[in-house]
Amino acid sequence: MTDHLRxxxxxxxxxxxxxRPDKMNALNAPLVEALLQGVDDAHASGARMLVFQGEGRNFSAGFDQGDLNSQSDADxxxxxxRVEALLHLVASSPCLTVAFAHGRNFGAGVDLFAACRHRYSAADASFRMPGLRFGLVLGTRRFGDIVGYAKAREILEQTRQISATEAADIGLVTRLVEADGRADAVAEALQVATLLDPATQQHLYRVLESGRPDQDLADLVRSASRPGLKSRLLAYVSER
Known part of the structure; x- marks a missing residue:
């Protein structure tokens, strides 16, 4: 387990x-693998609820772009x-999943937030998904399922930032909750998570699950495997 995940x-x-507060909790490979293992372990333990949050000034800045020069397109x-595998694991969890967002959040960090069933946000939070700027399709259908496809298309084609207020208005955020209200929100969510017996809760989630993991993975791979991924990422980083 990495020190990057508590x-x-x-x-x-x-x-x-x-x-990883010094890196705005960007998702590097060790952190993604630790999350995958941790969620698997939680499922095996019989946990009823999973909570995701970020240390420092935000939830997550998304895919870590800090070491691009040493990596190939294949890397x-x-x-x-692996990020897509994590998103599917969380979105299809038999547990009630809860996320807390604050600060500035980007890309795969927003996708991880969106994969959870209860999505709480501080008023200072913002959300931006710039992946299409470098030709990447990740979490797009899931975002569309939450906010509606017309609204998702409008936001994603402009790769524009969403405030916490707008995110709440369109359904990306379930409720605005500040840091001092997190404990109460977790306690309330746990009451919901344990109201039904585990088998019934899991059956409910399966019946309502709209996920298409094979299609999501295929769409990601189709976009990311187009030659020049690293070059597109480097060009995007240099423009910021």
């Missing part, structure tokens, strides 16, 4: 805190496939 465990609830593709 996990607090109880019999019913596991809390995952992204712990980057594998990392993105």
């Amino acid at each position: 996990i607090e465990r109880s019999a019913q609830s596991w809390t995952f805190t992204l712990n 980057l593709l594998l990392r993105l496939v």
